[in-house]
Amino acid sequence: MTFPKMNRLSFKLPFSMAVIIIFVAAVLSTLTFISGRTSAMQQAEERLQLLAESRAMALEDWSQAVDVSTRTLATSNGTVDALTEIQSIDVSLQSLEALRDFLASVSQSLPPSLIDISTASEGIKLGDMRARMTAAYDASQVG
Numbered sequence: 463m464t465f466p467k468m469n470r471l472s473f474k475l476p477f478s479m480a481v482i483i484i485f486v487a488a489v490l491s492t493l494t495f496i497s498g499r500t501s502a503m504q505q506a507e508e509r510l511q512l513l514a515e516s517r518a519m520a521l522e523d524w525s526q527a528v529d530v531s532t533r534t535l536a537t538s539n540g541t542v543d544a545l546t547e548i549q550s551i552d553v554s555l556q557s558l559e560a561l562r563d564f565l566a567s568v569s570q571s572l573p574p575s576l577i578d579i580s581t582a583s584e585g586i587k588l589g590d591m592r593a594r595m596t597a598a599y600d601a602s603q604v605g
Contacts (some may be wrong), residue, residue, distance in 0.1 A: 550596075557595045 535541050 554592055554595060558591070561591075
């Protein structure tokens with residue numbers, strides 16, 4: 463079966479033009495889409511790069527501020543005094559631990575009926591012990 467109208471030039475020419483126009487439109491649309499996508503990706507990358515740079519600068523500024531604050535605190539007389547006090551407390555605690563260990567070893571080596579450590583330790587005052595240890599510590603630092 464033949465289609466007499468399809469074989470005519472009056473049908474073929476407009477049909478060919480329509481197919482060519484649709485093809486060209488599809489190619490142009492694809493190229494425009496790819497170009498737009500590439501442009502959008504470049505803009506997004508540039509924004510992210512700027513954001514990363516601004517965050518890096520903010521972090522650097524914060525780090526410098528922390529450094530200045532740390533230096534200020536480290537050179538402050540109050541900080542030095544507080545650290546000295548903490549060190550002296552630590553020395554006192556170490557002395558108390560040594561005394562505790564000594565008393566524990568003495569209590570283990572003696573018969574239980576000879577001395578009661580809990581009764582003996584009730585008479586020890588921490589203020590007197592601290593004064594004695596401080597004097598002993600000061601004497602060891604001088605000598």
